[in-house]
Amino acid sequence: YWQNNSRKLLFLAVYSLLNLLLFIVAMLRHSYGGPWFMVAKGCGQCLNFNCTFVMVLMLRRCLTWLRATWVVRVFPLDQNILLHQIVGYAILGFTLVHTTAHAFNFVQMTASGEYSLWEYLLTTRPGIGWVKGTASLTGVVLQVLICLMVLCSSTFVRRSGHFEVFYWSHLSYVWVWILLIIHCANFWKWFVVPGLLFVLEKIVGIAVSHMGGLYIVEVNLLPSKVTHLVIKRPQFFQFKPGDYVFINIPVIAKYEWHPFTISSAPEQSDTLWLHIRSMGQWTNRLYDYFRELESEPPGPNRLATSLRKRRQLPRISAQLTENHRFCNIKCYVDGPYGTPTRQIFASEHAVLIGAGIGITPFASILQSIMYRMRKQNCPSCKYSWCENIKDSEMKLRKVDFIWINRDQKSFEWFVSLLTKLEMDQADEEPEGRFLEMHMYMTSALSKNDMKAIGLQMALDLLAKKEKRDSITGLRTRTQPGRPEWGKVFQKVSEENKGKVHVFYCGAPALAKVIKAQCEHFGFNFYKENF
Structure with missing residues (x-):
């Protein structure tokens, strides 16, 4: 467990201690205003830090560059999305406590002051704030925007086919930063450096995306x-x-x-x-x-519409x-x-696990692996397919590729590449193959099911006779049911091909199961955000 989570746990510990330190220092500085005022100021200081740090975690170009340095061994750069979500929830928590503490403080002030609670909360008359007394008004708007952003970025919204709701609501971060600068006199000091980096990244992104046709x-x-x-x-x-x-x-x-x-x-x-x-x-x-x-058929009654559309x-x-x-x-x-899979070529034994469309990052990896293997193993000439790659970068000795799909149709779109990969290794013995493929179809009854024994025996005989799997057309036999991860990883462990790194892309529920098995066998686990 520590092997796969040490960087994240240490990072979260330092992050928590830093927030605690900022909270205590801000409280002590404002001890003259009473307990509610102290709590509000403590949360406000934590918000100054978190509202800029949440942006740092999404500086994708900077993080991609850092992945190629020693920093990736110290900080959990591969989990920046998870950390971004954690900081987002921390912002929501600090915001709610900050607003509540100010509201209770205003209640105490109304007892001896000339303004009512609603005037403190919703008007500029008390003159609270460094820009024409707008601290309360901007605070209320910020509270609404932050709650809306967190709600619309929930897993339920993003996974239910409403990505556009998440996308457009998240763009309100621009208004959040503007309102924070107006709301708090010191926020700009925290924001200026990360803000410049963020703007620079956006400018570079726009320039790169529009460069060339x-x-x-x-x-x-x-x-x-x-x-x-x-x-x-x-x-x-x-x-x-x-x-x-x-x-x-x-x-x-x-x-x-x-x-x-x-x-x-x-x-x-x-x-x-x-x-x-x-x-x-x-x-x-x-x-x-x-x-x-x-x-679309070229019907005569749609001619005018068709001409306009063309x-x-x-x-x-x-x-x-x-x-x-x-x-x-x-x-x-x-x-x-960059993604966690960039580290695959530094592995000795890589296990690639894709579920459904989660195969896409491994499509690129598998093709690149075969290109590199051709470069190193070409027996007839000295020609290199990828001359810019150093031999020291390729440490892989074995790759196990596991693909899990629900039905037969889900295999069809990727079979041509897998067939090509099989042909590249056709002359090698099964025990000596660099790439070993394992296919699973979850909608099929497993071999342990009494109803499927006859069908599986027939499929086995057919595959043995034709030397092809009847489901995918590959030489690799498609296994019915779900993988027994304990047996799969036990076999990988017994091969002794070197340090094992497991790369997974697919549904989060399966990731937890695979991660638990990796911790049991002492394998490094990397998860692609999906």
């Missing part, structure tokens, strides 16, 4: 409502396996940016791949947009198959940004 040149509508976008890659765009980008497609939503993992390898110099599953409003609009362009919307230029087309659609890309 980026176009979606190919689209493929895959099973399970997955949209495969192929984007022309600019020359200056450099990324590492598992990185993600923010993409904006004006024909879908002019002002919305959404994060997706790059599923192509860095060694693929001409294009970028994104695999996007339709789970929310924006992703469904994306899928429906391309599906309608492909299936002036505004890009057209699909050529059809390869029913769901696969060339196109030329403008888009903007901001990134790349």
